[in-house]
Amino acid sequence: MRSLWLLSIVSLGLYGAVAVQVGDKFKDSGKCKACHSHIVKQWDNSWHARSHYGNDEYFQKTIDYVARKDNRKSLNTIKIECATCHNPRIAVTSTSAEYEAIAALNLDKDSAATKALQSDTISEGINCVVCHNIDQIHDELPADKRGINRVSWMKSGIMTGPYADAKSPYHQVEQRDFMDTNPNKLCFVCHANDTSEEGHRFIDMQSEFKNSSKTCVDCHMSPRKEGIAATLRNANGQTRKRLIREHGFIGGHVESMWQNALKVEVRKNANSLDVTLVNPQPHALPSGFGSREILIETQYLTGAKVIKNETLSLTAHYLSKRGKPTVPHLAAKTVQSFSIPPQGTKAFSSPIAAGSTQAVITVSYRLVNDEVREILDLKDPIWSKKMVIKQVNLKF
Numbered sequence: 450m451r452s453l454w455l456l457s458i459v460s461l462g463l464y465g466a467v468a469v470q471v472g473d474k475f476k477d478s479g480k481c482k483a484c485h486s487h488i489v490k491q492w493d494n495s496w497h498a499r500s501h502y503g504n505d506e507y508f509q510k511t512i513d514y515v516a517r518k519d520n521r522k523s524l525n526t527i528k529i530e531c532a533t534c535h536n537p538r539i540a541v542t543s544t545s546a547e548y549e550a551i552a553a554l555n556l557d558k559d560s561a562a563t564k565a566l567q568s569d570t571i572s573e574g575i576n577c578v579v580c581h582n583i584d585q586i587h588d589e590l591p592a593d594k595r596g597i598n599r600v601s602w603m604k605s606g607i608m609t610g611p612y613a614d615a616k617s618p619y620h621q622v623e624q625r626d627f628m629d630t631n632p633n634k635l636c637f638v639c640h641a642n643d644t645s646e647e648g649h650r651f652i653d654m655q656s657e658f659k660n661s662s663k664t665c666v667d668c669h670m671s672p673r674k675e676g677i678a679a680t681l682r683n684a685n686g687q688t689r690k691r692l693i694r695e696h697g698f699i700g701g702h703v704e705s706m707w708q709n710a711l712k713v714e715v716r717k718n719a720n721s722l723d724v725t726l727v728n729p730q731p732h733a734l735p736s737g738f739g740s741r742e743i744l745i746e747t748q749y750l751t752g753a754k755v756i757k758n759e760t761l762s763l764t765a766h767y768l769s770k771r772g773k774p775t776v777p778h779l780a781a782k783t784v785q786s787f788s789i790p791p792q793g794t795k796a797f798s799s800p801i802a803a804g805s806t807q808a809v810i811t812v813s814y815r816l817v818n819d820e821v822r823e824i825l826d827l828k829d830p831i832w833s834k835k836m837v838i839k840q841v842n843l844k845f
């Protein structure tokens with residue numbers, strides 16, 4: 450009995466981030482195009498395809514900012530920490546104190562860490578061989594082990610998928626429940642337990658998630674529908690019909706997804722306007738990353754003339770350990786958080802502008818609030834764009 454215990458403790462320890470090299474035949478999505486071109490195209494438009502440092506302005510500037518403020522760690526060390534979820538096929542999964550000393554002197558150009566970060570294996574971010582090369586997801590590990598620390602990989606060249614009876618001339622296949630009946634388990638490998646450098650957990654989609662008849666992939670890929678998984682024809686010249694899902698991973702960055710994502714009810718009382726936001730989704734909104742924002746903007750009019758504008762921002766604010774406003778990844782604490790809980794409701798009330806005859810209420814979403822956009826000096830208009838959830842026009 451005793452030796453069994455020891456064995457399980459030892460193997461638990463071993464699950465921590467064992468990098469398995471991805472063979473050249475499989476490492477980039479271009480290699481899958483010959484037979485899965487439709488899937489490659491959908492994925493290529495998704496933000497999973499942009500999760501690498503070089504492809505997402507917001508991610509890149511956050512890393513640079515964290516490295517500038519945190520003088521115990523080098524830029525490469527921060528990049529490797531973030532790669533845990535943003536680039537989980539990275540070959541180096543942690544750095545040592547010796548490495549920090551060398552990096553501080555700029556002598557790390559030929560180090561394994563620098564090479565791993567420059568490798569083209571990770572340049573596509575969360576690509577096919579991140580999800581489809583996972584062998585096991587270790588939900589028995591503590592909640593803070595995520596991304597690369599929560600999975601063990603298949604031998605390179607074996608693709609895990611939803612079908613038990615697939616055959617491919619290019620790669621071996623194996624079926625897994627997290628590709629079929631239990632896909633949330635796959636998403637929670639990374640969409641959970643976001644924690645700052647100070648150990649402050651600023652978002653945890655897994656603990657907030659409410660049981661639902663729908664899974665993440667029903668809403669963020671597509672419902673299962675008839676199609677083909679591979680364009681390769683069999684000996685009879687035919688492709689095989691399958692139940693498939695789309696690979697767009699559409700979410701907060703996609704304007705059309707926000708239309709009616711919340712139910713908006715507006716009521717006029719004697720002197721006040723009451724706005725109720727109802728969230729039918731199984732996770733909070735905003736959720737996901739920590740600086741997202743929902744705006745309630747009210748424009749009061751008398752006839753055609755605008756007499757007053759009001760804005761209410763529903764977002765989270767973070768303070769550093771020195772008590773200054775900061776980005777989520779340096780937060781020591783959250784001072785305010787205003788998201789609409791899963792399958793929950795929040796109501797807001799404000800006095801009606803005197804003399805107004807009409808109010809136009811616009812509820813919208815922004816990827817990054819004013820505070821964090823300014824701290825990081827984000828330039829791309831996508832971060833400040835207001836994506837409309839609903840507009841209500843009320844005549845008094």
Ligand code: HEC
Binds near residue numbers: 578666
């Ligand atoms: C974030 C994880 C993730 C990434 C990245 C990903 N897939 Fe998938 N893929 C899935 C899941 C989950 C399913 C199972 C869908 C279902 O429930 O049937 C799936 C299904 C498939 C299938 C079966 C047919 C279908 O469309 O349902 C193929 C083939 C496939 N993926 C290929 C690819 C290729 C090629 C890439 C890279 C361009 C890729 N996948 C990237 C998660 C992913």
Ligand code: HEC
Binds near residue numbers: 617624
């Ligand atoms: C030469 C053609 C070809 C290439 C190249 C190819 N595949 Fe496939 N793949 C197939 C065929 C055929 C199937 C089986 C389809 C079916 O049964 O409907 C398949 C099935 C799959 C499945 C589903 C497996 C299951 O058991 O559910 C996944 C996932 C997958 N491929 C991923 C990839 C990835 C990732 C790449 C690129 C690294 C890739 N494939 C390259 C032909 C190919």
Ligand code: HEC
Binds near residue numbers: 499537666702737
């Ligand atoms: C290996 C880690 C990982 C896994 C596994 C993963 N994701 Fe992601 N996902 C990310 C990261 C990191 C981003 C942010 C990329 C960026 O914006 O640069 C992201 C972005 C997204 C987005 C876009 C969010 C937005 O605001 O536009 C959606 C939707 C999404 N993921 C859904 C899923 C679903 C559904 C699954 C499960 C099938 C899944 N993800 C599995 C890490 C992961």
Ligand code: HEC
Binds near residue numbers: 633640741
């Ligand atoms: C019933 C449908 C539904 C299910 C199930 C669902 N979502 Fe969402 N999710 C939405 C809608 C609607 C939005 C808001 C519009 C958008 O961003 O797509 C959203 C937003 C998001 C965002 C961006 C949020 C933000 O505020 O920045 C992420 C990331 C996300 N979902 C991930 C997930 C993951 C991971 C799961 C499973 C654990 C999941 N979702 C399950 C419907 C769903």
Ligand code: HEC
Binds near residue numbers: 496527535641644
């Ligand atoms: C536990 C896994 C995990 C780790 C570790 C992680 N992230 Fe993320 N990150 C995610 C997921 C999942 C998303 C997508 C959520 C969404 O879009 O709403 C994301 C999204 C982001 C975004 C928003 C990107 C966009 O396009 O809007 C930024 C910025 C970001 N992460 C920065 C970082 C930094 C910096 C680090 C390292 C200090 C890091 N992340 C480490 C999981 C992780």
